[in-house]
Amino acid sequence: MEIIQVVGLGLMSTVLILVVREQKPMFAFLLAAFTGLFIFLYLIGKIDIVITVLEDLANRSGIPSIYLKTILKIIGIAYIAEFGAQIVRDAGQESIASKIEFAGKVFILVMAVPIISVIVETVIGLLPAGS
């Protein structure tokens, strides 16, 4: 029952943060950040299982490995950007958080650039050359 551990940790740190916040807001923030980090790292290990399933699926079918690589990179970018943005948001810097998310979106779109270029090239190649 790992969910109980995670939820227990979250509740505990919430109570501690509520207690500490009055005296030392700084430590409250640190506590929140490290709790988030801990849960994140803990769950990263679990996500590994899901990713193994995805890889297995891709290997069984004839999907080129480059597809899966790109998709996994996208997931990683999304997670990291989201996590960083939330920590920053906890500290009250909403604008910086939105910039981090923006950076994540841009990187994901950059991933799509090679695919788009390939599609465009093929479609242009489909058109009759005489035009």
Place this chain on the structure above:
Amino acid sequence: MVAWLSDWLRDIIAIILIAVFVELLLPNKAMLRYVRLVVGLFILLTIMSPILKVLQTDLNTMLDDGLSSWTQSAAEQSLNMQGLSEIQQNAQRLTEKREQEAAKLTEITLEDTIRNELTKRLKAPIEEVDAELSWVSESGVRTPRLDKVTISLRALNKEEDVKTDGQDSNSVKEVQAVAIDINIESDIAASGEKDDSTTPAEDTAEEEGWTVASPADEQAIRSLLAEGWGIAAKDIIVRQQVN
């Protein structure tokens, strides 16, 4: 035909399954649209693959090239980032190398000057002068230090030895090959003992063809070295070839 169709369908089903998994895995809604775009492009490519095959365009190599060039540029950027520590390591290595070469050069020059001086002043029949430097770190800075000076004198003929024992100091000098071993640290004990225990001549304690030089020569050489280069007497080894 059927096999080809089933392959195609299997690919499409697999990529759609992966897309669903990925959407579930995503942490928040904000990224969802962007990820959908990319995954949608992949699905499009998979569906288009038969057409592409008919057109005989090599889709995967094109995609590979595009993606690998992209990741390569990213890798190059990160390489530059790592470069700083690597550059520092390289600098460290080069510095060490340079220091070692400098030390070697110092050793050679020192040997030459000692040899010249000894032959000029004492007319000692020097066979070989061997100086060893060691690195001593003082307050974080590594500085070379003269560790050991070995002076080897040419061997004497027995008869000449006898003569030297007899009287003439001149003949003694001609006769004897003095090997001066200067051990600063490690060999101190050994050389000290030898100096104490062994008496002149070319008798007893000889390590593989070497024997202790006559005390007069040894003394002269030591004083000269101490005077000229400030080498402690205990770091100097004077030895003589055995016939």
